[in-house]
Amino acid sequence: MNAALKKDNQVVTSLEKRYLKNRFGNTYVALQEMNFLWSKEEVFDFDCQWREGKTLEEIATYFDRPQEEVLLLALDRALAEEIEPRMGGLIGETL
Template sequence: MKYTALEEIDFLWEPDEIKRFEQLWNDGVDIIELSIMLNRSEVEVAILIMDRHMQGGITEREFGVFGGKCVGRKLRKPRKVV
C-alpha cells in the first residue's frame, strides 16, 4: 500500500488569510502565535511560510520563524534539486 504524506494538512488558504499572515509575519509574530491567531496547525503555517518565501511574498526576519521584525531583504531562493 502506498503512503500519502501530509494527508491531514489543509493546504488551502483564503486571500484574506494570506494578507493577515503576511502582516503578522511583518509584525514579528512567531510561528506558535501565528498558528493560534490563524487557527491553523504549526505545520500548516510552516508550509505557508515556505510557500510565501518561494513566491517572494515575505522578507527575512531577524529570528526567522521564531519572530522578530523584518530586516527588509528577500529570503534566499532555495536551490534547485537536480
C-alpha cells in the same frame, strides 16, 4: 471470458500503464491530514503578521491551525518571494 470483456480489460490495463505511474496502494501521500487551503484574506493577514515579527506560535493561534500548516504557508510565501527573511527567522521575534 467473452471477447468484449477481454478487450475492455486490455484497454483498462493499457490506460493504467500509461497514466497511473504510481498505483494508490504503492503510494504514500505526505501530509494528507493537513489543510493546505488559505483564503486570500488569510494569506494577507499572514503576510502582515510575518512582517510584524509575530512568532510562528502566535500566527498559528490567530488562525487556529497547527504550527505545521503555518510553517508550510511561510515556505510557500518565501518561495514566491512574497515575504522576506526577518529578525528571529522562522520562529519570529520573542520577548
